[in-house]
Amino acid sequence: MVLRLNVNGTVRETAAAADTPLLYVLRNDFALTGTKFGCGAGECGACTVLVDGRPLRACRTPVGELTNARILTIEGLGTAAHPHPLQAAALTEQAAQCGWCTGGMLVAAKALFDRNPKATESEVRAALADHLCRCGSHNRIVRAVLRAGRAPRRT
Structure with missing residues (x-):
């Protein structure tokens, strides 16, 4: 099954299982490596992204829960030419x-x-x-x- 995620304003597709942590999809499937793996337990904050404007830990958030959400990573904040x-x-x-x-x-x-x-x-x-x-x-x-x-x- 293909999941569609709105990441940084762009709808992207992944074949990841619905219970796959968002962090793995961001880094491995979408090559968005600004979101870091820290502890893997949601305790350190290195994997924090915004989901519908709220900070969530990507290491413990399953992608299957996010198909209707807006996800913002550090890469979506700004660009080198126009930083946030x-x-x-x-x-x-x-x-x-x-x-x-x-x-x-x-x-x-x-x-x-x-x-x-x-x-x-x-x-x-x-x-x-x-x-x-x-x-x-x-x-x-x-x-x-x-x-x-x-x-x-x-x-």
């Missing part, structure tokens, strides 16, 4: 040391700003609290998210 303000701020703040957690944190931050465009530092920290950063860039990522909050927004 969150991506631009991450570069300015040098927020990605190893980069493993960055994609998940930035899409989670997008969900926060879509709900609350004037998020405070404590709200940003709360929104990112369940994302693990092993290389110590967490404070730079928070600064980048706050910087992006001051930048002009695009959806």
Whole structure:
């Protein structure tokens, strides 16, 4: 059976079984490798994507549940020529040391700003609290998210 998924605004097809984790389909079938495998148990946040605007862990979300959903990965946030303000701020703040957690944190931050465009530092920290950063860039990522909050927004 072929499943159709709306990923980054494009309908894509996969022959993956309905219980296959979205993470595997994104990385292996669609070559969208910005979404990272971290722990495989939904605890670290490296695999976070937005599904209908809500952050979800792709490592534990079966693709069969997403056929009518809009999925946004870090690749769908912006482009090299036109980065999303969150991506631009991450570069300015040098927020990605190893980069493993960055994609998940930035899409989670997008969900926060879509709900609350004037998020405070404590709200940003709360929104990112369940994302693990092993290389110590967490404070730079928070600064980048706050910087992006001051930048002009695009959806």
